[in-house]
Amino acid sequence: MTFCVALGGNPNAGKTTLFNALTGSRQHVGNYPGVTVDRKEGRYVRNGHEMHIVDLPGTYSLTAYSVEEVVARDFLVNERPQVTINIVDSSNLERNLYLTIQFLELGIPTCVALNMIDVARSRGVEIDDKKLSHLLGVPVVPIIARNGFGTKDLMDAVDKVGQLPAKAPLRVSYGRDLETAIQEMQKLIEQRQFLTDLYPSRWLAIKYLESDTQILDKGREADTELADRLEDITHAVGAHIEETLETYPEAMIADHRYGFISSLLKQGVVKERHDKNRLFLSDRIDKVLVNRFAGPIIMLLVLMVLYQFVFTYSEVPVGWCERAFEWLADLVSTTMPDGLLKSLIVSGVIDGVGGVLGFVPLILFMFFGIAILEDSGYLARVAFMLDRIFQMFGLHGSSVMAYIVSGGIAGGCAVPGVMATRTLRSPKERIATLLTAPFMNCGAKLPVFALLIAAFFPSQQARMMFILTLISWGGALLAAKFLRMTVLRGASTPFVMELPPYRLPTLRGLLIHTWERTWQYVKKAGTVILGISVLLWAAMTFPQLPDETVQSYDAKKQSILAAADPAVINSIDNADSGDKREPLSAPAAQLKADLVAVDAQQARDALRYSLAGRIGTGIESLTHLAGFDWRTNIALLGGFAAKEVIVSTLGTAYSLGAVDAEATGSLSDRLTGEPGWSALKAWSMIIFVMFYAPCFVTIVCISRESSWRWGLFSMLFNTFLAFFLALIIYQTGLAIGY
Ligand code: GDP
Ligand code: MG
Numbered sequence: 001m002t003f004c005v006a007l008g009g010n011p012n013a014g015k016t017t018l019f020n021a022l023t024g025s026r027q028h029v030g031n032y033p034g035v036t037v038d039r040k041e042g043r044y045v046r047n048g049h050e051m052h053i054v055d056l057p058g059t060y061s062l063t064a065y066s067v068e069e070v071v072a073r074d075f076l077v078n079e080r081p082q083v084t085i086n087i088v089d090s091s092n093l094e095r096n097l098y099l100t101i102q103f104l105e106l107g108i109p110t111c112v113a114l115n116m117i118d119v120a121r122s123r124g125v126e127i128d129d130k131k132l133s134h135l136l137g138v139p140v141v142p143i144i145a146r147n148g149f150g151t152k153d154l155m156d157a158v159d160k161v162g163q164l165p166a167k168a169p170l171r172v173s174y175g176r177d178l179e180t181a182i183q184e185m186q187k188l189i190e191q192r193q194f195l196t197d198l199y200p201s202r203w204l205a206i207k208y209l210e211s212d213t214q215i216l217d218k219g220r221e222a223d224t225e226l227a228d229r230l231e232d233i234t235h236a237v238g239a240h241i242e243e244t245l246e247t248y249p250e251a252m253i254a255d256h257r258y259g260f261i262s263s264l265l266k267q268g269v270v271k272e273r274h275d276k277n278r279l280f281l282s283d284r285i286d287k288v289l290v291n292r293f294a295g296p297i298i299m300l301l302v303l304m305v306l307y308q309f310v311f312t313y314s315e316v317p318v319g320w321c322e323r324a325f326e327w328l329a330d331l332v333s334t335t336m337p338d339g340l341l342k343s344l345i346v347s348g349v350i351d352g353v354g355g356v357l358g359f360v361p362l363i364l365f366m367f368f369g370i371a372i373l374e375d376s377g378y379l380a381r382v383a384f385m386l387d388r389i390f391q392m393f394g395l396h397g398s399s400v401m402a403y404i405v406s407g408g409i410a411g412g413c414a415v416p417g418v419m420a421t422r423t424l425r426s427p428k429e430r431i432a433t434l435l436t437a438p439f440m441n442c443g444a445k446l447p448v449f450a451l452l453i454a455a456f457f458p459s460q461q462a463r464m465m466f467i468l469t470l471i472s473w474g475g476a477l478l479a480a481k482f483l484r485m486t487v488l489r490g491a492s493t494p495f496v497m498e499l500p501p502y503r504l505p506t507l508r509g510l511l512i513h514t515w516e517r518t519w520q521y522v523k524k525a526g527t528v529i530l531g532i533s534v535l536l537w538a539a540m541t542f543p544q545l546p547d548e549t550v551q552s553y554d555a556k557k558q559s560i561l562a563a564a565d566p567a568v569i570n571s572i573d574n575a576d577s578g579d580k581r582e583p584l585s586a587p588a589a590q591l592k593a594d595l596v597a598v599d600a601q602q603a604r605d606a607l608r609y610s611l612a613g614r615i616g617t618g619i620e621s622l623t624h625l626a627g628f629d630w631r632t633n634i635a636l637l638g639g640f641a642a643k644e645v646i647v648s649t650l651g652t653a654y655s656l657g658a659v660d661a662e663a664t665g666s667l668s669d670r671l672t673g674e675p676g677w678s679a680l681k682a683w684s685m686i687i688f689v690m691f692y693a694p695c696f697v698t699i700v701c702i703s704r705e706s707s708w709r710w711g712l713f714s715m716l717f718n719t720f721l722a723f724f725l726a727l728i729i730y731q732t733g734l735a736i737g738y
Helices: 015-023 067-079 090-105 117-122 129-136 151-163 176-192 201-209 213-222 224-245 249-269 281-289 294-335 340-357 360-376 378-392 399-408 414-423 427-439 446-456 458-485 507-541 547-563 566-577 586-609 611-618 620-626 630-641 645-653 661-673 679-691 696-705 708-735
Strands: 003-009 027-031 038-046 049-055 083-089 110-115 140-142
Touching (some): 003 015, 003 067, 003 090, 015 027, 015 038, 015 083, 015 151, 038 151, 083 090, 083 151, 090 110, 090 249, 110 129, 110 151, 129 140, 129 249, 176 201, 201 213, 201 224, 201 249, 213 224, 224 249, 224 507, 249 281, 249 378, 281 294, 281 378, 294 340, 294 360, 294 378, 360 378, 360 399, 360 507, 378 399, 378 458, 399 414, 399 427, 399 458, 414 507, 414 696, 427 458, 427 708, 446 661, 446 679, 458 679, 507 611, 507 630, 507 645, 507 696, 547 586, 586 611, 586 630, 586 645, 611 620, 620 630, 620 708, 630 645, 630 679, 645 661, 679 708, 696 708
Parallel strands (some): 003 083, 083 110, 110 140
Antiparallel strands (some): 027 038, 038 049
């Protein structure tokens, strides 16, 4: 088989010059079939073996806009040259790399020839070819085609690439909206093996988004039904992008390719760029925002402002939500007769779902803030700046996004966070990210922390929240490092994250993006959490206390009532039925409290008697090592389903009856007074809650984004890790007498 080498590059990059230098007189000029584009071929002999060299038409891109582009592309795809030399004009690197990216996306074996380095040098531009080669993952050889400098090295590299097995195509990330569509299309394409004999599936999906006429035609011919579906997806995402970002997929794709190049060049590939006047606006903004010193400070400020914004402005609507659910629970409580059905509706359905929906405003504000950062292009810069730290822990700059969305700024949600990992290129870094992102402090963990902080660290609430944020980041990074050193061992991918140009977000776009993520969270409340909270309710209700026990509680209440003054009983009844604001007399209040105490005692006993109570008690001998008694256990078991249920379950377990948001204060008072509780136990529980199994919905998401094995792994690994940490904290605390 002849060894075929194609020469591709922008017009005037020096293809013909190199071609002539390599082939000398052994040339042949013909035509590509059907078109009047020259097809120049020649021979190059190296160490006795021959290479067949083809000079492709010069193009700036590999779309199907011009005949040249189609010819070049078809040649690469149909004739599969062993190696393609991508000849690049070094004095115009940024623009030339645009084509390079497309060669690499096509997944063809490529060697980059950095031509005209003499011109680049004379303009004061020095290119670090080693670095560029490392970041692109292909050989990069500086040459001067006109005098033959470097051509031998180039051909050595070409020979080497020809021997190597083919590499996976380069993955440029095109932003959340397009990525979602690309991945959906890619799945369909792979299922039906649609044109995959010629093209990589991802590349095909991207061509659909670019409305590439040639691929659209070929697609309709190959599989009309699938082609229709792909075109539908293209139109849908096109409309969506038009609506949210006021642009269209092709432009976004170009933006992200240039963003990728811009990020490449910002990592020291080009030294001493003297051509300052060529800086675009985005580059100028980046001079400040990504500045080595000012950048991190600005980033911290921006994140702090976001934090303030979210927590300050969401307080009021969160209150509305909570009151709405309280009102609903009240309504059902007063209108329905006592019994199991009422208990199911109030405790199982309203409390369960309300606990989740109560956070919707907070989540909404959170995601609105993140949407501003993301749509404006700033979030990509945050990732860019944090990449160095993330690399140390075996992660990638793009992991930052998943962490932040999951609750890296306390109050996110791991469900969209796990989905945000889609932008990561390397599978191992991606899995390490999606396994550790749930360690962040999501909106559902916050009430647990708030409760324990209010109870045991009342004077330093803000500081504690800040410390907990740091702990979760530290823990997540260390866990990621651990995973990357063990089950996910492997080299890190060089950091090239798209730095697309800044753009002014539109309100409409922000609202839609906010809503998409919030909706993922709401759906969870409507479906999974509803089912789970009903199951939990059943586990905490059945089996019911035996009749004798119930009767003995009734008898206790009767005897309290019998001992009381009938006038006092009357005044309570009147107060209940009439104007509630009328204060009770002291003896009446006392009587009422006594009765409530009996009820609460009964609820607690019933909980202990229930299935959940039995499990909680059963594992007490193990969990007490970390300071958890059976009541804490029940609450934490409930948290496997959703962290939202921890606080409400604690309330029941501590005989407070149903705990609503307003009663959280009384629960924290209660915990402070409980003999089993201490600041040490609070620490142990906080750490456990921070690190143990992600909620059920997150596990489902992790499984869907990777595999069931990783979903199961995250549940077990996180729980063991959390228990281990809690145990160490508790035992160390006891030993040093904290
Ligand atoms: P093509 O359009 O890619 O085939 O480019 P050509 O081979 O026709 O080259 C375009 C121009 O660049 C010609 O004037 C070449 O002489 C010049 N050129 C090519 N390579 C080099 C180089 O390495 N250094 C310098 N200074 N000029 C070069
Ligand atoms: Mg030419």
